[in-house]
Amino acid sequence: MAAPALLVEHLDLAYRTEGGRLHALRDVSLEVAPGEIVGIVGESGCGKSSLIQAILRLMPTNARIERGRIALAGTDLLQLDPEAMRKLRGDRISVVFQDPMTALNPVLSIGRQMMDIQYRRSGGQAAKRARAVEMLRRVRLPDPERRLNQFPHEFSGGMRQRIAIAMALMAEPALLIADEPTTALDATLELATIELLKTLQREIGCAILFVSHHLGVIAELCDRVNVMYAGEVVETGDIRSVFHNPRHPYTQRLLACDPARMAERSRRLPTIPGDLPDLVNLPTGCVFADRCPAVFEPCRQAPPDFYPLAGDRAARCYLAREEVAP
Amino acid sequence: MSALVEVRDLVVRFGGKRSLSSLVTGRSDSITAVAGASFAMAEGETFALVGESGSGKTTLARALIGLTPAASGSVSFQGQSTLGLAGAALKRLHRDIAMIFQDPVGSLSPRFTVRGLLAEPFRIHGLADRDLDAEVDRLLGLVGLPRAMADRLPHQLSGGQARRVGVARAIALSPKLVIADEPTAGLDVSVQGEVLNLLNDLRETLGLSMLIITHNLNVVRHVADRMAIMYLGRFVEVGTTEAIFAGPRHPYGLALLSANPEPDPDARPNRMALEGEVPSLLDRPLGCEFHGRCPFVRERCRSEAPAVTSDPDGRLFTCHYPLTPGVISIGGTPHVAEERPDLR
Numbered sequence: 156m157a158a159p160a161l162l163v164e165h166l167d168l169a170y171r172t173e174g175g176r177l178h179a180l181r182d183v184s185l186e187v188a189p190g191e192i193v194g195i196v197g198e199s200g201c202g203k204s205s206l207i208q209a210i211l212r213l214m215p216t217n218a219r220i221e222r223g224r225i226a227l228a229g230t231d232l233l234q235l236d237p238e239a240m241r242k243l244r245g246d247r248i249s250v251v252f253q254d255p256m257t258a259l260n261p262v263l264s265i266g267r268q269m270m271d272i273q274y275r276r277s278g279g280q281a282a283k284r285a286r287a288v289e290m291l292r293r294v295r296l297p298d299p300e301r302r303l304n305q306f307p308h309e310f311s312g313g314m315r316q317r318i319a320i321a322m323a324l325m326a327e328p329a330l331l332i333a334d335e336p337t338t339a340l341d342a343t344l345e346l347a348t349i350e351l352l353k354t355l356q357r358e359i360g361c362a363i364l365f366v367s368h369h370l371g372v373i374a375e376l377c378d379r380v381n382v383m384y385a386g387e388v389v390e391t392g393d394i395r396s397v398f399h400n401p402r403h404p405y406t407q408r409l410l411a412c413d414p415a416r417m418a419e420r421s422r423r424l425p426t427i428p429g430d431l432p433d434l435v436n437l438p439t440g441c442v443f444a445d446r447c448p449a450v451f452e453p454c455r456q457a458p459p460d461f462y463p464l465a466g467d468r469a470a471r472c473y474l475a476r477e478e479v480a481p
Numbered sequence: 482m483s484a485l486v487e488v489r490d491l492v493v494r495f496g497g498k499r500s501l502s503s504l505v506t507g508r509s510d511s512i513t514a515v516a517g518a519s520f521a522m523a524e525g526e527t528f529a530l531v532g533e534s535g536s537g538k539t540t541l542a543r544a545l546i547g548l549t550p551a552a553s554g555s556v557s558f559q560g561q562s563t564l565g566l567a568g569a570a571l572k573r574l575h576r577d578i579a580m581i582f583q584d585p586v587g588s589l590s591p592r593f594t595v596r597g598l599l600a601e602p603f604r605i606h607g608l609a610d611r612d613l614d615a616e617v618d619r620l621l622g623l624v625g626l627p628r629a630m631a632d633r634l635p636h637q638l639s640g641g642q643a644r645r646v647g648v649a650r651a652i653a654l655s656p657k658l659v660i661a662d663e664p665t666a667g668l669d670v671s672v673q674g675e676v677l678n679l680l681n682d683l684r685e686t687l688g689l690s691m692l693i694i695t696h697n698l699n700v701v702r703h704v705a706d707r708m709a710i711m712y713l714g715r716f717v718e719v720g721t722t723e724a725i726f727a728g729p730r731h732p733y734g735l736a737l738l739s740a741n742p743e744p745d746p747d748a749r750p751n752r753m754a755l756e757g758e759v760p761s762l763l764d765r766p767l768g769c770e771f772h773g774r775c776p777f778v779r780e781r782c783r784s785e786a787p788a789v790t791s792d793p794d795g796r797l798f799t800c801h802y803p804l805t806p807g808v809i810s811i812g813g814t815p816h817v818a819e820e821r822p823d824l825r
Contacts, residue, residue: 198669199640297758311759312534338667341533341696342740343755349742350754368669371742394746412670413744414699420723421703422681424674 158229160330160362161187161210166223168202168209175435179205181386182461183223187330192356192363194373194394197383198409200431203366205386207332210364211250212240228329246275249323253335255315259307265318266303272322290321293358294351313344317351324355331356333365337372349376370413374398382406385432385442388461392468402470404447441472449474484521485658485690486545491518491554493537493544493714512762514540516714517554519789522658527684527691529701529722531737532711533759538694539583541711542660545692546578547571558658576606579651581661585643585668589635595621595646596631602653620649624679641672645679652683659683660692665700677704698741702726710734713762713770716789720796728806730798732775769801777802 168180180202187193197203208214210225212232225232227248232240252258260268269287276283284303291299294317307315316336323331333352337345349372356363367373373380373394380397382390382405390403401407408427410416417424429446432438438445440455447454453473462475469475493515515537522528530538543549545556547566556563563574582588589598599620600613617631624645635643644664651659664680665673681704684691695701701708701722709719710733718731729735732753739753757774760766766773772782779802787801 346740370744374744374746375742414703426674427671
């Protein structure tokens, strides 16, 4: 069996801060099979960005990986020297960021930028230009030859994001990380961008790790999903089971909060009362215990493990353990 | 009942200085960001402006409170014309109409504490002789923030807390109308609910009217009484939220509603995909400006701009061949274009 496109195992990451060590990621494990689209959903502060930075090894200087393993198609990324890691980025693994305007250089034409990033390729300028045109055509940018000479500000937001996608996929990477790529777009463009990602993923055959806090987009695009809360993956499973039958109380609350899921029009919207736990002084028990409606005795004593459930699912909750081992 | 706000044929233009290129090409350099918008808001009403980025939502709101000059048209607030107000008169208007700006943290001065931020409206409006500490406490209480929050700086606040401070600033001087520009953008779903519930509570307790600008349709459905859908600076459809969600009459309205991603992996609604790109405001299409992307386009749409039409229940739309709810199904809601026997 082929090695997974991405494998993260028991990753612990902490930041040195004035207040002490901030445990941003704790025991994070996830897997993206080749050609699979896997979602990460979670709210601000859940560790999505820390995880992406760790995978890319583009962490702030005060961050340290304290435990765990990250492997890209079998290659252990944490063992690579910086130069080897640099060769990997943009070639085997690439990223589409949230804001397409800041991801593109405003003073260079998009043609220039798209040719520059092919610096690893052999071949002349004409060949690189042709490849840029070809990629723009694949992301359905009209009239790509002419538009190659234009600058980022001359494109609409939706077009800029498609250009960013074209650039990320130019080297046909094994893994594409999409970090909230549709957040800055409107409903019609959001949908078009998701459809485009799906099509390109099929054509190129790359795996996608899709990070978003938008539940609708995740449901629309992903095969499997990991739900993160306060630095932990609290639930994982195939998209249908997690959305139809969420097992972790946080997933349940999160899904219930989405106004799109409420059939009846209501002025009063559901919320999750309480705040995120302090990640410097972690609670002794489960990180969600203070906000959890189903909290019971064991939750306060020690953090729960990631308990496997039927159907290749898992949840970090004592209620899930009860069910597996009666 | 008289309208609180009445906007008629409002036009806002940007640019248009005579540049060399415009002399050579004979083409105007100005863009019309808002191209003749008309609507009225009753007291206590929540009205939503919906549309893609660049459709003119924020510009319309800014023109309404005099932050951006209007090229033509009229705006009246409580029966008084507000266009062209300046100096003391404009300042006076800003006591009655307050705005909550888009970026929750970015719209707060980073060097002010929350106390300073909440006292600022009183200072600006010459009300510093009030007991400002008491006012700050009152405002924090209204938006559900603990008093200890007063000494924090904006960067020490979470997105939801910063948004609450923005709301507190907006309601400081007891306005009649609050304009909320993307009040939930960038907030998580659980916090989004808190902010919307807060706005709704304040609307009820303080008797506010609200103009909400958003592209989040799920929010609109739950909070707005009426809504307007904007496309390229024009209203293509205006009506009650319930009626529009039950069956939009403009094809763009239908596309927008059917494109709303559903948080259900099995919901694969029959979507209406739009072809083509959003046209440039510098080069507006002839005829109906939506014709290049409209799946129901017909010959007339390419040459003749549709007029604003009203249906019996007061819904306004701008389309030659409006959709009739109830015949074919797109996005879970059945629709058909009138005079399209091939689709029936």
